[in-house]
Amino acid sequence: MRLKLCNIVPGEEHPVTSKMCFHMVQPKGIFHFLIVSGIAIMLAACNAAKAPQKPGKVRLAKIVVDSAQLENYKTLLKEEIEASIAKEAGVLTLYAVFEKERPTHLTILEIYATEEAYQAHLKTTHFLKYKNGTAHMVRELELVETDPLVPELKIK
């Protein structure tokens, strides 16, 4: 919408108000475009964050820990999980659960975007710190490759 404040030549004085006349071009079109674009981008970003992502590697790690080292082990594992999730886009989850009746037995549901993301994960300093730091605490380790039934499922 173009809006003229008066109908005389821009730059001349208004005959009644003695104020300088000018054309005021309201950039509403651009403004609306920017607003609508901004909203669209935000919604897209919001949806992208929720969009189903079919993972390339889903695994169970079944681990038995030395009971004398359980708390130390948990501290190191928690640190490693939090660093992996925060720093590695390809690590989709490392959901670790300890059995209530056998607290030294844990299972980790490991979901990686791709095999490459997993291979990169193995080389990170936070993973190596965990791996080397807990080597003497781990009594048993079984890595079980799996096929997820609903691969894109999330945790609400």
Add this chain to the structure above:
Amino acid sequence: MRLKLCNIVPGEEHPVTSKMCFHMVQPKGIFHFLIVSGIAIMLAACNAAKAPQKPGKVRLAKIVVDSAQLENYKTLLKEEIEASIAKEAGVLTLYAVFEKERPTHLTILEIYATEEAYQAHLKTTHFLKYKNGTAHMVRELELVETDPLVPELKIK
């Protein structure tokens, strides 16, 4: 910003242009308020969807299925998982994985918002359909209560 098109009484003719004068009050303040409010609400909704939720019940279901019934079993389990996730706010995930080397062995990471949500889940028609429909297909079932290490962790 209030913008007067001319400085004479609204409703009278402009002395030069002979056009009707009027005050045009641009509702920019309201417009901006609505835009900013809208953006804030969208961001809040987006963040709420991602907000960490500490679950009240986290369990592993370890199941062995009759190999002759595996595909039928998968069909019924998938239907039950998708219905539970869609219809029950308190069912946070039912992430089922089948072992590649022993395809009849599966583990389900079950996360419920609360014990009450789990009890309600047991009474739903979709759960009962799965339970009754697969009873003759399940060879072994072990339900393992667990303590998650990072309870609020999600799947990206």
